[in-house]
Amino acid sequence: MGPRKRATCFGFLRRNSGYIFVFCMLFTFMQLGFHNGRRDHKRMENQLVVQDPEDTYVAEPMVEEKKSVIDEHPIPALMEEAEEKYRKKLAGQSKTLKAAVAEYKRRYGRSPPKGFDDWWAFVEKYDVKMVDEYDSLVEDLKPFWALPGEEIRRRSAQVGELPSIDLVRIRGGKADVININPDFKDSEVSARARGFRSMTGKFVDKLADMDFPINAKAEGRILVPWEHQNYPNLTKQDSSAGVKDMLGGPFKPDWGEDGNIWDAWRRTCNPQSSARRLFSALRSPTNVQIKNHLASSAPKPDADFNFVKATSSDEDYCSQPYAHYQQGHFFSDWRSIPVLYPVFSPARAKGFMDIRIPSHYYYGSTKRYTYGWDSVNLVLKDVDPMEVPWEDKIDKIFWRGATTGGGSHPPGFSPRYQRHRFLRMSSDQSNETRIVTFADPPTSSTHWVSAAVPIRRLNDEIMDAAFVNAVSVGSYPGGKAALEAAHRFGDSVPLGRHWAYKYLVDMDGMSYSGRFMSFLASDSVPLKSTVYDEFFTDWIQPWVHFIPLSSGYGEIYNIHAYFSGATQSAVEAANLTEVELAANERRSVEGDRRARRIARAGKKWKQTIGRTLDMEAYVYRLCLEWARLWADDRDSMNFEL
Numbered sequence: 001m002g003p004r005k006r007a008t009c010f011g012f013l014r015r016n017s018g019y020i021f022v023f024c025m026l027f028t029f030m031q032l033g034f035h036n037g038r039r040d041h042k043r044m045e046n047q048l049v050v051q052d053p054e055d056t057y058v059a060e061p062m063v064e065e066k067k068s069v070i071d072e073h074p075i076p077a078l079m080e081e082a083e084e085k086y087r088k089k090l091a092g093q094s095k096t097l098k099a100a101v102a103e104y105k106r107r108y109g110r111s112p113p114k115g116f117d118d119w120w121a122f123v124e125k126y127d128v129k130m131v132d133e134y135d136s137l138v139e140d141l142k143p144f145w146a147l148p149g150e151e152i153r154r155r156s157a158q159v160g161e162l163p164s165i166d167l168v169r170i171r172g173g174k175a176d177v178i179n180i181n182p183d184f185k186d187s188e189v190s191a192r193a194r195g196f197r198s199m200t201g202k203f204v205d206k207l208a209d210m211d212f213p214i215n216a217k218a219e220g221r222i223l224v225p226w227e228h229q230n231y232p233n234l235t236k237q238d239s240s241a242g243v244k245d246m247l248g249g250p251f252k253p254d255w256g257e258d259g260n261i262w263d264a265w266r267r268t269c270n271p272q273s274s275a276r277r278l279f280s281a282l283r284s285p286t287n288v289q290i291k292n293h294l295a296s297s298a299p300k301p302d303a304d305f306n307f308v309k310a311t312s313s314d315e316d317y318c319s320q321p322y323a324h325y326q327q328g329h330f331f332s333d334w335r336s337i338p339v340l341y342p343v344f345s346p347a348r349a350k351g352f353m354d355i356r357i358p359s360h361y362y363y364g365s366t367k368r369y370t371y372g373w374d375s376v377n378l379v380l381k382d383v384d385p386m387e388v389p390w391e392d393k394i395d396k397i398f399w400r401g402a403t404t405g406g407g408s409h410p411p412g413f414s415p416r417y418q419r420h421r422f423l424r425m426s427s428d429q430s431n432e433t434r435i436v437t438f439a440d441p442p443t444s445s446t447h448w449v450s451a452a453v454p455i456r457r458l459n460d461e462i463m464d465a466a467f468v469n470a471v472s473v474g475s476y477p478g479g480k481a482a483l484e485a486a487h488r489f490g491d492s493v494p495l496g497r498h499w500a501y502k503y504l505v506d507m508d509g510m511s512y513s514g515r516f517m518s519f520l521a522s523d524s525v526p527l528k529s530t531v532y533d534e535f536f537t538d539w540i541q542p543w544v545h546f547i548p549l550s551s552g553y554g555e556i557y558n559i560h561a562y563f564s565g566a567t568q569s570a571v572e573a574a575n576l577t578e579v580e581l582a583a584n585e586r587r588s589v590e591g592d593r594r595a596r597r598i599a600r601a602g603k604k605w606k607q608t609i610g611r612t613l614d615m616e617a618y619v620y621r622l623c624l625e626w627a628r629l630w631a632d633d634r635d636s637m638n639f640e641l
Contacts, residue, residue, distance in 0.1 A: 082543035159341035166193035173205035195360025218511035220352035269318035328406020328417035347512035347532035358615035361514035371521035386496025398501035408475035427488035457569035466490030
C-alpha cells in the first residue's frame with residue numbers, strides 16, 4: 001500500500017473510530033453470550049436428566065437467592081433471658097434464718113411476723129427452695145394494714161355471712177370449716193375451705209386463733225372502687241352496724257338485672273382512664289385489619305410473629321376497655337363485693353382484691369386434675385401410667401375442655417370468650433392465610449423464610465383441639481345448634497391422653513385452669529394463656545417452665561414452627577426444595593431440643609417447687625402474716641432475732 005492510500009485509510013479510521021469501537025464491543029458480547037448460552041443449555045440438559053419429571057424447580061434452590069427475613073429468631077433470646085433471670089432468683093434465696101430476716105426487712109421495711117423462726121425450720125426440714133419470694137402475698141395483704149385488728153376480725157365474720165363464703169376457723173390449735181350461710185348451696189360446698197384446712201395440718205397447732213373467709217367460687221369476689229381505695233374516708237371504716245349496712249342493703253348472690261362485673265370492675269380504674277369514660281368503654285371490640293395490596297408479594301413476619309414475655313395477667317383494661325369483650329371473667333354471673341372484705345381465693349385477676357391461696361385442685365389428688373394419680377390403688381406415682389416418651393409424642397398442639405369461660409351478664413358475648421375464640425381459630429377450615437416463619441434449611445439457625453399458609457392446612461397439620469361438653473348453651477347466640485356449628489366438638493378424654501402430645505394448651509375457664517400443675521408434671525410442654533395470677537406467680541418463670549401465650553393466640557403457629565420446624569404446607573407455600581422431605585427430616589433439631597428443655601424444666605419445677613409441701617409453706621407464711629393483722633397489738637406479733 002502506497003503512502004497516499006495509507007494516509008487515506010488512517011484518516012478514515014480516525015474519522016470513524018467511535019463507530020468501529022461500538023461495533024467491536026457488540027461483536028465481543030455476542031460471542032460471549034453465544035458461548036454461555038450453549039453452556040447454560042448443556043447444564044439445564046444435565047439437570048433435566050436427573051430431575052423428577054414432576055419437579056418443576058430446575059434452577060438452584062431459591063433459598064440461596066433469598067435473604068433471611070429476620071436477623072435472628074426472638075425465641076432463643078427470650079429463653080436465655082428468662083433462664084438467667086430464674087437462675088439469679090433461685091441462687092439468691094436466703095440460706096440462713098438471719099439472712100431471711102434481713103431480706104424480709106429489706107423488701108418490706110418491717111420485721112417478719114411472729115413465728116417466723118418456726119416457719120424457717122419448716123422450710124429447712126422440707127427443703128423449700130423459694131424462701132424469699134412472697135411479694136405477691138405481701139401485696140395482697142397490704143390494704144388491710146389500714147384497718148385495725150378489731151375491724152379485720154369483724155369483717156372476717158361478716159363476709160362469712162354472704163353466699164359462697166366459708167370460714168376456716170382456727171381455735172386452740174385446731175382448724176374447722178364453718179358455713180354460716182347454709183341457705184345458698186354451691187356445687188362444691190366448702191370444697192375449697194376443706195382444702196385450705198388440710199394445708200394447715202402440719203403446723204396448725206402453732207397458729208394463733210383467727211378466721212379465714214374462703215371463696216367457694218372460682219371467680220374473684222372483691223372489687224373496690226378506685227375512690228375508696230385511694231380515699232378511704234369516702235367509705236365506711238367502721239363495720240359495727242353489720243354487713244348490710246356496709247353494702248347498702250341485702251346482698252344478692254347473682255347480678256340479675258341490676259349490674260355486671262364489667263361495670264363494677266371499671267370503677268376500680270382511675271376516673272380519668274378510658275374505662276371510666278362511657279364512649280371509650282363502648283368502643284368496638286373488633287380489631288379491623290386492612291390489607292395493603294401495594295405491599296411486596298414476598299411474605300414477611302407479621303403481628304403473629306410477636307411473642308409475649310409473660311401471660312396476660314397484667315393486661316391494662318383501664319386504658320384498653322374494649323379488650324374486655326375478649327375475656328369471660330368480665331361476664332360472670334356472680335355478684336362482686338364492692339367493699340374491702342378479706343376473701344381468700346385460688347386466683348386473682350388484675351383489679352380484684354382477693355387474697356391468693358393455693359387451689360385445692362393442686363393440693364389434692366384426683367384423676368381429673370392430678371398427674372400420676374392411680375385412682376384404683378389410691379397412690380400417687382412419679383410417672384403417669386399413660387405417659388409417652390418425648391420421641392413418641394404426637395407433634396401437635398392439644399386441648400380438650402368444656403364451653404365454660406364466663407357467664408351471661410350481659411348475655412350475647414360468649415362467642416368472644418377465650419376458649420371459644422381459640423376453638424374457632426384452631427379449627428378454622430377457611431382459605432385465610434397465616435404468615436409462618438421457619439428455618440431453611442431445618443438445620444439453620446441464621447436463615448429464616450416466611451410463607452403465607454392456608455390456616456385450614458396448618459390446623460389439620462398441627463392442631464387437635466375440641467370442646468367435649470356444651471354447658472350454658474342457652475346463653476350462646478343461636479343456642480346449642482349455633483354453638484356446635486361454629487366450634488369443633490369431640491369425645492371426652494382422660495387426663496392421661498394429654499401426655500401423648502408434645503404441646504398442651506392451658507386456658508382459663510370460669511376462672512384459673514385447675515390442670516396447669518398436671519401439665520407441668522408431665523413430659524409435655526405447657527402453652528399457657530391466662531389473665532390470672534396465682535400463689536406461685538413469683539416462683540415460676542415463663543419461657544423456662546412453660547411457653548406463655550397472648551390472649552389472642554395468633555403467635556401459636558410460629559411457636560410450633562420454631563420448635564418443630566416447617567409443616568408440609570409451609571414448605572409448599574414457600575416453594576422450597578424440602579417439599580419432598582419426610583416430616584422427621586423437616587424437624588428443627590435445635591427447636592426440638594429447646595422444647596424438650598422447657599418440658600424437663602417444667603417437670604423439675606413441679607417436683608421441687610410446685611409440691612404440696614411448697615403450698616403448705618406458702619400457707620404457713622400467710623397464716624403468720626394474717627395472725628399479725630388479726631391482732632390488736634401488731635408490734636407484739638413481730639419476730640426479732
